[in-house]
Amino acid sequence: MKAAAFDYIKPKALAEALSLLAEAGDDGQLIAGGQTLLATLNMRLSEPSILIDISNIDELKGISLLGDQLRIGALVTHTEIEDSQLVAQHAPLLKAAAPHIAHRAIRNLGTWGGSLAYGDPAAEWPACSLTLNATMIIAGPRGERRIPAQDFFIDLYTTALEPDEILIATEIPIATSNQVMYFHELARRHGDYAIAGLAAVAEKRGNVLSHCAFTFFSVASTPLMAIKAQGLVDGKPLTEELIASAVAAAKSEIDAIADITNSVETKRHLIGVLLERGLKHLIA
Ligand SMILES: Cc1cc2nc3c(=O)[nH]c(=O)nc-3n(C[C@H](O)[C@H](O)[C@H](O)COP(=O)(O)OP(=O)(O)OC[C@H]3O[C@@H](n4cnc5c(N)ncnc54)[C@H](O)[C@@H]3O)c2cc1C
Secondary structure, rough: OOOOOOOEEEEHHHHHHHHHHHHHHEEEEEOOOOOOOHHHHHHHOOOOEEEEOOOOOOOHEEEEEOOOOOEEEOOHHHHHHHHOOOHHHHOOOHHHHHHHHOOHHHHOOOOOHHHHHHOOOOOOOHHHHOOOOOOEEEOOEEEEEEEEEEHEEEOOOOOOOOOOOEEEEEEEEOOOEEEEEEEEEEEEOOOOOOOEEEEEEEEEEEOOEEEEEEEEEOOHHHHHHEEEHHHHHHHOOOHHHHHHHHHHHHHHHHHOOOOOOOOHHHHHHHHHHHHHHHHHHHHH
């Protein structure tokens, strides 16, 4: 199939993009890297009458260090994250996760902001942003607002973004010197969307983990943190018994849903497999 006809405009400034979006109302749609949107246009799952291409807007570009926060612009590509020294040093979880996103050609075009705004529960960046306690910075006709990642992903492909708003950047607290991380996903082939995945960080002192954040993705309608499992592990020596308790807690607290090929039971089993591997990796 081919996309329905649409007008196309490529503003150079954020203010211009916001006024075009407000003017277009329900008929307008933003396009960044196009790696999700072009497929949905071609399948006619989306039929905007005007596409507003934000890929030329400098205010949405770049990775920078602002005090103890790493700021990642919405237009930063998956490849830029994968190759960034700042990311490797201050948010190593993102560097570990990036190669799991599709293939290099898609990563060269697809953007950080596009992935977060789309809110795919199987995507890597929403889960990582939750684990790293990111703050979403959003611009709209009513000014700028900031939303913590935990309030941003509302439901399947649904975020806290209003239709007239643009995600401009994300700020992430930089990793502490004793932060350890684990990122793993179970997929049929490398580059496929995960059947289930885990993005985890903690602070490690000896055999004790604290400030734990364990986020599962591709198991429910949004990425989900295993709050009870985190609480169980936090601040105690990590024994085999504690790992078993945390695994049981995560399997029962995450309200897994089936996808077209994997049952709820499979998803729940994989949550346990991932957390057990993750905890052993974090403490090693
Ligand atoms: C074959 C294939 C495999 C893929 N595999 C994976 C994978 O394994 N993991 C994964 O995470 N992704 C995967 N993707 C998706 C890819 O990562 C996309 O790049 C990403 O989901 C969207 O980024 P984009 O810049 O391309 O957004 P676009 O396609 O341009 O836009 C996506 C949506 O977000 C909106 N949007 C974009 N930017 C903004 C913004 N700044 N503010 C507000 N709204 C905005 C658009 O209006 C649109 O609704 C795959 C894509 C393909 C084609």
